[in-house]
Amino acid sequence: MIVPPSQVRRPGIRAAMFVDFDNVYSGLQAVDPAAARVFAEDPNLWTSALADGGGRDAARRFLIRNCYLNPVIYSKYRVYWTRAGFRVIDCPSLTQRGKSSTDINLVLDAMDVLAGPVGIDEFVIASADADFTSLIARFRAADRITTVIAAGPVAFAYREMADHVVESTDFAAILTGSSADAGAGVLARAEGRAPAPAPRKGAAAKEVSSLVRSSSGPITGSVAAHRALTAEPSLKTDWGGHGKFGAWIAQLGNGIEYSPTPTPGWVWDARRFSAADLPQEAEARSAVEEHVTRVTDVPALSRLQFRQVFLSLEAVLREHPPNRNELTRSVRDHCVAAGHAVSRAAVNFIIQGLTYTDALSDEATAESLAAAWTRNVEELCRLALLEFDESEVAELRRWAGGGLVKTPAKQRPKAETPEPPAED
Structure with missing residues (x-):
């Protein structure tokens, strides 16, 4: 037929x-x-x-x-x-x-x-x-x-x-x-x-393993989790039956190690690094930080990590302004050398935001970069319909700006001068 x-x-x-x-x-x-x-x-x-x-x-x-x-x-x-x-x-x-x-x-x-x-x-x-x-x-x-x-x-x-x-x-x-x-x-x-075909199976494990193997230091758990969910969104439900991200990544083997402490949790290649290479205990995450990183794509970095990114950016740009790919790698390596490991993905996200604000130049300072990035974060929050009061905005600026952005003091109301009595 x-x-x-x-x-x-x-x-x-x-x-x-x-x-x-x-x-x-x-x-x-x-x-x-x-x-x-x-x-x-x-x-x-x-x-x-x-x-x-x-x-x-x-x-x-x-x-x-x-x-x-x-x-x-x-x-x-x-x-x-x-x-x-x-x-x-x-x-x-x-x-x-x-x-x-x-x-x-x-x-x-x-x-x-x-x-x-x-x-x-x-x-x-x-x-x-x-x-x-x-x-x-x-x-x-x-x-x-x-x-x-x-x-x-x-x-x-x-x-x-x-x-x-x-x-x-x-x-x-x-x-x-x-x-x-x-x-x-x-x-x-x-x-x-139809159900997902066989070639997709294990895509998340491959992506995370590749990321960890190529990293010049331990990476945050949030970065590894984001890479895994990008490769296999279905893991968002229960991490492939393992319940939690930590349990899922522990079964990868091949020298991939994970620790939930210090906050925010770290993943590393045990063949090149150990728990001794993990950063010091990170600052306690505030409600504002949790809210912003959960609703927007802003990297879940600490205030000190943001600060180091801006300091490293200033140093790298002053030496020899490289192209985009070299810039992210150089800044990432500079941060690791300074004792504050930041993933290349997080560095790239920050640089991308600074690019769209025209803040990158060989004359840029850590302070100007921090201010431009903070404005970018505030705009992302506005687009995500996040609302903060004055104290929360100040907290957001201290965090996203790495403590380099000076928050103007609240202007005090001028004392009223009593009017002279009206003449008869």
């Missing part, structure tokens, strides 16, 4: 990709200009890396590849995308403020695909624009896998709505080939409505 073509299912995950070129390119320019150039001029390289799932059934088949760009600014890149098999949609600026029509065009096309006859298993949105949060919600409601590729800060709600988020550092690693895995395992695979 001949099976009608409409009933034949080819192996692989049927995927659709929608690229907000302006958003991703500008975001990568701030993170890694070399990665931005590869993104713009060789789209086939990184889409092939993302499509490869390590097996025929786990690989993605991008049935739809759409790229939305402003032709007035980025027309020179059009040929690279058309040659890579993308459908390029011109989205010129329609307002005096430079706002393009990318958002509406992308949303309309994505909704047409969702309602179309071909059942797309996974929608990939390459944009850090939180305006697409509602679109991601529609995909989830239709039981589709959703993946966000973000080259810049990602709103908390947008991140949580998506099934998978490819961070700017991971994406830059794919583009520049600086990652040993270069795309393999960066995006978690799932085959439509």
Whole structure:
């Protein structure tokens, strides 16, 4: 019997990709200009890396590849995308403020695909624009896998709505080939409505082990847990049946050690480090710190760790301003040498926030960097709808600024001068 073509299912995950070129390119320019150039001029390289799932059934088949760009600014890149098999949609600026029509065009096309006859298993949105949060919600409601590729800060709600988020550092690693895995395992695979395929099993263990092995010192448990949950979001429920993060990481073996003390807990490679290499007991975490780190993506560092990051940044920038990848590594190593271990992921997050505030320069001081970062944290709190009273704001500034930000004293009300008695 001949099976009608409409009933034949080819192996692989049927995927659709929608690229907000302006958003991703500008975001990568701030993170890694070399990665931005590869993104713009060789789209086939990184889409092939993302499509490869390590097996025929786990690989993605991008049935739809759409790229939305402003032709007035980025027309020179059009040929690279058309040659890579993308459908390029011109989205010129329609307002005096430079706002393009990318958002509406992308949303309309994505909704047409969702309602179309071909059942797309996974929608990939390459944009850090939180305006697409509602679109991601529609995909989830239709039981589709959703993946966000973000080259810049990602709103908390947008991140949580998506099934998978490819961070700017991971994406830059794919583009520049600086990652040993270069795309393999960066995006978690799932085959439509079926259970997760075998290649995803153990992804979290692999990511955490790789992170610990490559670290120049012990890393905080929160950093390791975040990396694990990014690789396998399902662990959030009960850590694979182990109940707690500590129990899950203890079963990894291969020299990976964990200790819940000193606060906030540490993970290290026992073949290179020991408990003696752990930092001194960290400061007790306040309610403000717990609230901010839980609701936003601000790293769960202590006040002394934040302070050391700013001091190390000043020193590294003064010596020889390196590129973005070298900067995060140099600052991380400088912090470890100073006795305050800070993960490279945390350093990168801080540098990313400082980049968007234009605070990085060879003339920057630890104080100016701390002030700029604190303003960034306050803005993240505002976007997350966190509300603090005056004393809590002062506490947040002391913590996020590492004690380097001077909080202006509350102005005292001027004494009222009694009016002279009216003359008769």
